Amino acid sequence: MFMTDGLYQPSLTRQPIMSATAMPIEEFVKQLDELAHRATTAFEVATDADSLDEARVQFLGAKRGEFKSLQKNMGAVPGESKKEAGMKLNAVKKTIQLAFEDAQVRLLGGAGEAAKDPEFDPTLPGHSFRVGKLHPITQTINELKDIMGRLGFTPAEGPEVEDDHHNFEALNIPRSHPARDPLDNFYLSVAQSQNNDSTLADNPLLMRSQTSTVQIRVMENTEPPIRIVSLGRVYRPDETDATHYPMFHQIEGLMVDQNVTLADLKTVLHLFATNYLGNDVPVRIRPSFFPFTEPSVEADYFWNGKWVEFGGAGIVDPNVLRSVGYDPEKYSGFAFGLGIERLCMIRHQITDIRYLFTNDVRFLRQF
Ligand code: PHE
Numbered sequence: 001m002f003m004t005d006g007l008y009q010p011s012l013t014r015q016p017i018m019s020a021t022a023m024p025i026e027e028f029v030k031q032l033d034e035l036a037h038r039a040t041t042a043f044e045v046a047t048d049a050d051s052l053d054e055a056r057v058q059f060l061g062a063k064r065g066e067f068k069s070l071q072k073n074m075g076a077v078p079g080e081s082k083k084e085a086g087m088k089l090n091a092v093k094k095t096i097q098l099a100f101e102d103a104q105v106r107l108l109g110g111a112g113e114a115a116k117d118p119e120f121d122p123t124l125p126g127h128s129f130r131v132g133k134l135h136p137i138t139q140t141i142n143e144l145k146d147i148m149g150r151l152g153f154t155p156a157e158g159p160e161v162e163d164d165h166h167n168f169e170a171l172n173i174p175r176s177h178p179a180r181d182p183l184d185n186f187y188l189s190v191a192q193s194q195n196n197d198s199t200l201a202d203n204p205l206l207m208r209s210q211t212s213t214v215q216i217r218v219m220e221n222t223e224p225p226i227r228i229v230s231l232g233r234v235y236r237p238d239e240t241d242a243t244h245y246p247m248f249h250q251i252e253g254l255m256v257d258q259n260v261t262l263a264d265l266k267t268v269l270h271l272f273a274t275n276y277l278g279n280d281v282p283v284r285i286r287p288s289f290f291p292f293t294e295p296s297v298e299a300d301y302f303w304n305g306k307w308v309e310f311g312g313a314g315i316v317d318p319n320v321l322r323s324v325g326y327d328p329e330k331y332s333g334f335a336f337g338l339g340i341e342r343l344c345m346i347r348h349q350i351t352d353i354r355y356l357f358t359n360d361v362r363f364l365r366q367f
Contacts, residue, residue, distance in 0.1 A: 023073055025081035031070055032092045035059070039066070040099040049118075052103050059096055067096060136367040137249060137356055140344040141231045144251050147275040148229040151268060153253060156228040158214035160235070161188065164203045166213040171292040172319040179291075185209050186235045186246075207235035211252035212292060215316075215335055218254065219324035224331050225257040231340065242352045249340035256316065256326070256333030262295070265313055265334035273301040273310070277347060288312060292320045293335060308346060311338030 039059040046052040059066050070089075077085040109122045134142070145155055158166070168180055178184070186207040214230035230252045238244040255264065266285060273281040284307065285297040293314025300307040313336035318328035341353050348367070350356070355363045 021076065022078055023076035025077055025085055028073055028077050028081075028085050029088055031073065032088055035066055035070055036092045036095050039096040043096075043099040043103040046103050046107065049107060052100075052107055055103075056100055060100060067093060133364075133367065135356075135364065136344055136348065136350075137340060139367060140340055140347075141249065141251075144272075144276065144340065144343070145229065145231060147272060148251075148253065150275075151227075151271060153227045153229040153255070156214055156218050156230045157232065158208070158211070158217045158230060160208055160233055161205055162208035162213050163205055166216045167206060167208050167210070169203075170216040170320065170323040171212055172317050172323070173291045177291065179209070184236065186237060209236050210234055210337060211250040212335065212337055214252055215254045215292075215320070216324060219256065219321075219326065224326065224333075225255075226333070227255045227257075229253050240354065242354070243342075245341070245353050245357060247357075248353070250311075250337050251340055252335065252337045254316075254333060254335045256321075256331055258331060260315075260332045260334055262297070262315060262334065265297075265315070265336065266299075268334075269299050269301075269310065269313070269336065276343065277301070277303060283310070285313070288314070290314055292317050294318070299336065299338075303346060309342070311336060313337070 039055070042055040042059065043052065046055050057065065061068065074082070074085055074089065133139075149155075164180075168177070173179055186209075188205040188207070211230050211232055211234060214228070214232075218226060218228050218230075232249060233247055234250050235247050238246055240246065253268065255268070262285070266283060270281070270283045273283055282302040283299060284302075285299050288296045288298040290296040290312055293312075294317045296312065296314035299310040299313050301310050302308075313334065316333040316335050321328040321331060321333070341356060344350065344356070345353065
């Protein structure tokens with residue numbers, strides 16, 4: 001007999017397939033038990049990936065593994081015992097397989113194929129996935145929309161490029177009003193000079209300076225009762241500093257129905273502030289002026305020991321109701337407009353509005 005490196009073994013060293021002599025079931029079971037014992041022991045004492053693999057080849061090898069060889073003795077078991085022999089064979093196979101898997105988990109941490117890689121170091125920290133998220137302003141918008149939704153206010157939208165009519169005229173802001181000053185607005189003069197349409201001269205385009213434009217757009221197309229909120233960008237050529245930016249976001253609320261009063265406005269603002277900031281947040285109103293509300297108020301809420309400016313509000317001016325074809329004798333309403341950045345900054349203690357727009361991920365990741 002010549003030596004081999006283990007790849008080939010003369011069949012005489014193992015029981016050949018289909019031995020001529022019959023094998024009693026007792027003998028078959030005994031051989032299987034003995035094999036199960038040796039195999040499970042071998043897996044239990046394996047100390048590393050190599051010795052485990054050696055044992056695997058010896059007992060579970062697909063070609064010349066010991067289990068495979070014993071399986072071939074099935075042929076020698078008498079017919080009436082075949083069923084019992086088959087069941088025993090399956091049970092032993094399962095036992096050996098489980099012992100192997102246990103050892104695999106013990107030695108390789110159960111990492112399967114990757115764990116067999118000699119370069120694989122299960123003690124190194126893994127690669128974490130960086131899950132993106134919504135911008136803090138978008139998160140705030142979603143939350144505010146949610147809160148107002150629970151109070152029965154439906155979201156509404158309007159364009160950011162607006163015309164004079166919706167940004168000023170229909171809101172009862174007269175031609176002479178300083179809010180229309182070209183230095184305080186982003187008029188789209190280039191677009192206009194290229195367009196000889198005479199209606200544009202009367203009704204120039206601009207980046208909207210307030211979301212109150214949406215009040216008009218909704219009322220033009222809807223009959224009362226109305227309860228809407230509009231959240232979006234507005235533009236003003238302000239000098240940039242910690243609290244000003246030439247683009248920011250507003251939330252506009254509008255409710256029109258019969259007998260709507262300042263008490264309704266105050267209740268909604270109170271519920272709104274309390275829902276957004278938590279606990280019971282007191283709200284106060286002070287007299288103010290806006291061309292499109294009468295009376296007009298400035299609303300504040302009490303937060304961290306002081307009164308904080310909320311935004312402008314008031315009872316919709318009868319002239320505005322008339323401009324959209326409502327009967328001011330029949331309907332009344334309230335409107336409010338609040339800065340979203342300010343709400344977001346207060347809640348998260350952000351000290352400079354510019355953090356919100358410079359897109360530094362070290363800042364954004366914190367939300
Ligand atoms: N549009 C006003 C502003 O931008 C706020 C406001 C909205 C006031 C609705 C009254 C009613 O300052």
